[in-house]
Amino acid sequence: MSSISPSSKTDLKSLTKTELFEFCTELGLPRFRTDQIFQWLYQKGASTFDEMTNLSKDLRSKLSEVATINRIELSQQQRSKDGTIKFLFKLTDEDKDFKVEAVLIPDFYDDGVANRLTVCVSSQVGCVFGCAFCATGKMGFFRNLSHGEIVDQVQYINEISLQEYDKKITNIVYMGMGEPLHNYTAVVQSAAIISDPLGIDLSPKRITVSTVGLTKQIKKIADDAEPFNLAISLHAPDDLKRDKIMPINSSMNLENLEEAVRYYHRKTERPLTYEYLLFDNFNDSKEDARNLAKIAKWAPSKINIIMYNNVAGVELQRAREDRLNTFMKELKRNDVRATVRRSRGDDIDAGCGQLAIREGAPKGKTIATV
Numbered sequence: 001m002s003s004i005s006p007s008s009k010t011d012l013k014s015l016t017k018t019e020l021f022e023f024c025t026e027l028g029l030p031r032f033r034t035d036q037i038f039q040w041l042y043q044k045g046a047s048t049f050d051e052m053t054n055l056s057k058d059l060r061s062k063l064s065e066v067a068t069i070n071r072i073e074l075s076q077q078q079r080s081k082d083g084t085i086k087f088l089f090k091l092t093d094e095d096k097d098f099k100v101e102a103v104l105i106p107d108f109y110d111d112g113v114a115n116r117l118t119v120c121v122s123s124q125v126g127c128v129f130g131c132a133f134c135a136t137g138k139m140g141f142f143r144n145l146s147h148g149e150i151v152d153q154v155q156y157i158n159e160i161s162l163q164e165y166d167k168k169i170t171n172i173v174y175m176g177m178g179e180p181l182h183n184y185t186a187v188v189q190s191a192a193i194i195s196d197p198l199g200i201d202l203s204p205k206r207i208t209v210s211t212v213g214l215t216k217q218i219k220k221i222a223d224d225a226e227p228f229n230l231a232i233s234l235h236a237p238d239d240l241k242r243d244k245i246m247p248i249n250s251s252m253n254l255e256n257l258e259e260a261v262r263y264y265h266r267k268t269e270r271p272l273t274y275e276y277l278l279f280d281n282f283n284d285s286k287e288d289a290r291n292l293a294k295i296a297k298w299a300p301s302k303i304n305i306i307m308y309n310n311v312a313g314v315e316l317q318r319a320r321e322d323r324l325n326t327f328m329k330e331l332k333r334n335d336v337r338a339t340v341r342r343s344r345g346d347d348i349d350a351g352c353g354q355l356a357i358r359e360g361a362p363k364g365k366t367i368a369t370v
């Protein structure tokens, strides 16, 4: 159980549902009260006990004596011409100015009505893995988010989605700041709350957790029968190239990843997704496409080819359209299911970590120092 409350009071958002039940039982409350409190916290977004109007006044005042409700706060918001909205949230640490990003990405029908409303959430403050193309990787790692802080991002953006588009969010991807599987417990707990009927009530089929390729945790997801989708950030089709841009590859290379992916599929029988950022003249040749096709056949999968949002100070650049077209044709020729994902929010700091870096984040731990 993690508590970020500065006082001795218990931060209810740091408790899992089971822990909340235990907490309520200790206070002598019946089961249905736990459900009501859980619903206030995660469905109705209460930040004070006074808002919990179906609890008696006495109970509300008792709760405020022994517990708190920490919520992250909005610090900044940027809106792109294409409808993408990026949020910078301030965490509640008393002595640190930690901020994390989340993004709301709308997809529209031809008539302009929102179809898919995807939220991309952060799971850590910074990241230890230092991928060469990633703004967050340049910050280093500071701390894990609690499950409550992850759910807060979703809840906040869900409220904005209802205001802006008159529609609840439809999908969640854990692809913001941080490596989700490096914060396994909080990520799994947050996904459980997001899909809980008394929480945000979003089907786990609409939740995707991405990983840079942490093989032990990929197997653990399969062993634990976690119901959400898995995406692997691949970004290079061979060890030589992956070593150059993703330091994790030196300790967990493609052979290790293949073994974990095959294990995952054997146990879950579920397909998975590979994310592949296409970089100009680095991983966008026909030969790269053929190597990628071999990886795609480790297990049933689809590939998202992502057009990179260039990041200041990063040499790797977005691939050219003609090279993208040739690359896609080669994938098709090799019977690979692949979709191009266009960059969103080009006119704002939409690449993961860009906004936090602009805010002057200090330097944290890196893969070499942990």
Ligand code: SF4
Binding pocket: 127, 128, 129, 130, 131, 134, 135, 136, 137, 138, 176, 177, 178, 179, 212, 233, 352
């Ligand atoms: S791409 Fe993901 S794993 Fe790599 S540095 Fe960025 S946040 Fe970390």
